[in-house]
Amino acid sequence: MSEPLIEVKNLKKYFPIRGGILQRTIGYVKAVDGVTFTINKGETLSLVGESGCGKSTVGRTIIRLYDKTDGEVFYKSIPIHNLKKNELRKLRPKMQLVFQDPFSSLNPRLRVGDAIGEALLDHGLISRNELRDKVIETMEICGLAPYHVDRYPHEFSGGQRQRIGIARALILDPEFIVLDEPVSSLDVSIQAQIINLLMDLQQQKGLTYLFISHDLSVVEHISTRVAVMYLGNIVEMASRDELFDHPLHPYTQALLSAVPIPDPDLKRERIILEGDIPSPANPPKGCKFHTRCPLAKDICREQVPEYKDVGGGHFVACHLV
Amino acid sequence: MAKNLVEFRNLKTFFYTEEGVVKAVNDVSFSIREGETVCVVGESGCGKSVTALSLMRLIQSPPGKIVGGEIIFDGRDILKLSDAEMRRIRGNEIGMIFQEPMTSLNPVLTIGEQIMEPLMVHKLMTKKEAWNKAIELIKQVGIPRAEQIMTSYPHELSGGMRQRIMIAIALSCDPKLLIADEPTTALDVTIQAQILDLLRKIKQERNMALMLITHDLGIVAEIADYVVVMYAGKVIEEAPVRELFKNSKHPYTRGLLKAKPIIGQRQERLYTIPGQVPNPIGLGDYCYFSDRCEYAMDICHQKIPQLISDENGHKVACWLYEGEWKK
Ligand SMILES: Nc1ncnc2c1ncn2[C@@H]1O[C@H](COP(=O)(O)OP(=O)(O)OP(=O)(O)O)[C@@H](O)[C@H]1O
Ligand SMILES: Nc1ncnc2c1ncn2[C@@H]1O[C@H](COP(=O)(O)OP(=O)(O)OP(=O)(O)O)[C@@H](O)[C@H]1O
Ligand code: SF4
Ligand code: SF4
Ligand SMILES: [Mg+2]
Ligand SMILES: [Mg+2]
Numbered sequence: 001m002s003e004p005l006i007e008v009k010n011l012k013k014y015f016p017i018r019g020g021i022l023q024r025t026i027g028y029v030k031a032v033d034g035v036t037f038t039i040n041k042g043e044t045l046s047l048v049g050e051s052g053c054g055k056s057t058v059g060r061t062i063i064r065l066y067d068k069t070d071g072e073v074f075y076k077s078i079p080i081h082n083l084k085k086n087e088l089r090k091l092r093p094k095m096q097l098v099f100q101d102p103f104s105s106l107n108p109r110l111r112v113g114d115a116i117g118e119a120l121l122d123h124g125l126i127s128r129n130e131l132r133d134k135v136i137e138t139m140e141i142c143g144l145a146p147y148h149v150d151r152y153p154h155e156f157s158g159g160q161r162q163r164i165g166i167a168r169a170l171i172l173d174p175e176f177i178v179l180d181e182p183v184s185s186l187d188v189s190i191q192a193q194i195i196n197l198l199m200d201l202q203q204q205k206g207l208t209y210l211f212i213s214h215d216l217s218v219v220e221h222i223s224t225r226v227a228v229m230y231l232g233n234i235v236e237m238a239s240r241d242e243l244f245d246h247p248l249h250p251y252t253q254a255l256l257s258a259v260p261i262p263d264p265d266l267k268r269e270r271i272i273l274e275g276d277i278p279s280p281a282n283p284p285k286g287c288k289f290h291t292r293c294p295l296a297k298d299i300c301r302e303q304v305p306e307y308k309d310v311g312g313g314h315f316v317a318c319h320l321v
Numbered sequence: 322m323a324k325n326l327v328e329f330r331n332l333k334t335f336f337y338t339e340e341g342v343v344k345a346v347n348d349v350s351f352s353i354r355e356g357e358t359v360c361v362v363g364e365s366g367c368g369k370s371v372t373a374l375s376l377m378r379l380i381q382s383p384p385g386k387i388v389g390g391e392i393i394f395d396g397r398d399i400l401k402l403s404d405a406e407m408r409r410i411r412g413n414e415i416g417m418i419f420q421e422p423m424t425s426l427n428p429v430l431t432i433g434e435q436i437m438e439p440l441m442v443h444k445l446m447t448k449k450e451a452w453n454k455a456i457e458l459i460k461q462v463g464i465p466r467a468e469q470i471m472t473s474y475p476h477e478l479s480g481g482m483r484q485r486i487m488i489a490i491a492l493s494c495d496p497k498l499l500i501a502d503e504p505t506t507a508l509d510v511t512i513q514a515q516i517l518d519l520l521r522k523i524k525q526e527r528n529m530a531l532m533l534i535t536h537d538l539g540i541v542a543e544i545a546d547y548v549v550v551m552y553a554g555k556v557i558e559e560a561p562v563r564e565l566f567k568n569s570k571h572p573y574t575r576g577l578l579k580a581k582p583i584i585g586q587r588q589e590r591l592y593t594i595p596g597q598v599p600n601p602i603g604l605g606d607y608c609y610f611s612d613r614c615e616y617a618m619d620i621c622h623q624k625i626p627q628l629i630s631d632e633n634g635h636k637v638a639c640w641l642y643e644g645e646w647k648k
Contacts, residue, residue, distance in 0.1 A: 266542075
């Protein structure tokens with residue numbers, strides 16, 4: 001077992017909901033409501049779950065793009081949320097984020113080559129003379145042609161912009177990257193290239209990833225371990241093989257049954273989730289999944305199921321397991 | 322057989338940039354029948370969105386321009402309509418879900434205002450009627466606390482919620498054609514399954530045609546009647562969905578099908594098509610896939626292959642099938 005690079009303990013992130021003329025806080029969106037996990041050096045932990053369940057917020061809070069509400073995050077045993085601004089700044093290049101929405105993260109007036117090289121220069125990690133070569137080299141690694149270097153973001157297609165985002169992170173030579181839906185807007189052949197690239201870089205440089213994705217077939221391919229989130233909590237976490245071969249939580253089972261398979265002749269039994277999708281501002285009591293769970297019992301409406309290890313590092317939170 | 326609702330005829334949409342002309346859509350022809358679901362797939366940057374935006378007449382000019390061809394929608398040549406006529410079609414007869422929901426929602430208007438506006442403009446609803454219809458639409462796309470969402474601003478919603486709001490807006494006026502540009506990329510699979518079910522249901526109820534742009538071949542297999550594959554601004558293969566998956570012809574299409582990871586089939590490494598898409602500026606007379614194709618022959622480097630059809634209407638643009646199939 002290798003050493004942990006990131007340790008997250010009971011992390012919470014609440015966003016205030018404001019209302020009234022005075023814009024007073026009238027409640028909280030409990031985007032992340034107590035999650036605990038570690039990411040070992042060199043592994044890929046994937047985070048999957050419904051839109052709005054808090055995946056991006058976890059990713060951003062563990063590298064302190066958001067301040068936490070409660071809990072702890074350690075990077076190599078350093079408590080990130082206790083660092084001073086300048087100490088954090090020194091760590092920044094080591095922890096990178098590739099954004100979900102490539103367009104809004106790029107400055108429309110900045111040439112792509114400058115956008116990719118910007119942070120490297122900012123952190124004083126390279127001289128101006130060397131910059132252009134380094135940028136072009138990184139672009140080529142990410143499947144962007146050198147002639148793209150002087151173009152502006154709007155001149156690129158969605159998929160090309162996503163590769164710009166990856167190049168911006170990679171150029172800083174990070175140790176840990178939060179990949180927030182990095183391949184979801186890429187077509188299949190580039191997706192395969194980027195995934196192979198990410199996996200090669202991981203092997204060569206011992207990179208550690210938190211991989212956020214909706215695409216379970218990609219997650220199955222890239223992950224060492226997988227955590228399934230629902231409404232601010234992790235409901236199941238296990239090694240890749242264990243999670244895909246023996247999913248225990250009813251939500252994980254529904255998720256896996258809904259993955260579309262590229263074969264028009266194959267019609268599978270779907271577990272369709274009925275019922276209202278609850279809001280993170282006012283989550284259901286007991287098991288948060290009970291409003292949609294096909295197996296819900298009385299106890300589920302009252303008691304929060306314990307998140308426990310059922311053997312071999314397979315964690316699950318469900319009364320029936 | 323249902324009649325054609327949309328016909329792209331030799332459409333050419335170019336962008337005039339500092340570096341040169343980008344032939345984003347270069348002589349594209351295909352049709353969408355009434356009530357039919359046509360999926361458009363292909364490499365990033367191959368011209369899928371520009372094809373859809375040309376139909377909506379939303380190509381930014383300059384730098385873009387539709388330089389040739391026709392787009393027939395329901396008997397009318399879209400490219401010849403006045404701006405006023407086009408506005409009536411947009412959002413009323415054709416609904417569109419854009420690829421980047423954050424950039425297509427107005428950040429300073431509430432979600433409610435944005436859903437209600439087209440209902441009041443196109444369907445002449447009163448404010449009250451539009452409010453109720455908007456709540457119904459938000460619930461239909463599976464978002465909880467609809468009343469609260471009505472008064473929220475786009476930045477207060479997650480990516481997937483914004484995408485579903487776009488779907489609600491596009492469906493609000495009962496369009497004859499819905500163009501959906503990557504409508505489910507930000508959604509997890511259970512919601513995606515719900516949205517696809519919703520689209521299927523609405524299609525059946527209203528006989529709505531669907532032009533779906535996606536890179537997810539799983540979704541294509543599930544929802545398409547017909548598939549159009551594009552590469553570097555051209556259609557390189559098209560066929561009914563089953564035929565395309567079981568009997569693909571073009572080396573690029575075959576590569577795509579091989580590169581897709583499939584759940585339950587673990588492999589060490591994903592198959593990739595070597596190389597990259599060519600620079601769209603200054604493409605010459607050759608098969609644009611030739612520098613990546615393992616079957617490339619001399620002729621592939623000398624002449625552009627034309628789209629040819631077999632007796633069942635399966636079309637491919639590749640020299641491997643020349644002679645075997647007729648023009
Ligand atoms: N800056 C913010 N202010 C207020 N609420 C927020 C903010 N960012 C996120 N939220 C809320 O927190 C919850 C979790 O959002 P988050 O973006 O982490 O979800 P996600 O799992 O990444 O979803 P998606 O798959 O759609 O990207 C959502 O209910 C969202 O509306
Ligand atoms: N405003 C513009 N100026 C210059 N070039 C443009 C512009 N908009 C699009 N292009 C170019 O047109 C081509 C087609 O772009 P389009 O957005 O249609 O791709 P796409 O097939 O939708 O790709 P993706 O799957 O990545 O969304 C690309 O080469 C792109 O760089
Ligand atoms: S605890 Fe109950 S409601 Fe929650 S997942 Fe298990 S069975 Fe379903
Ligand atoms: S025309 Fe030639 S290069 Fe192009 S796809 Fe066919 S065999 Fe390959
Ligand atoms: Mg997110
Ligand atoms: Mg596009």
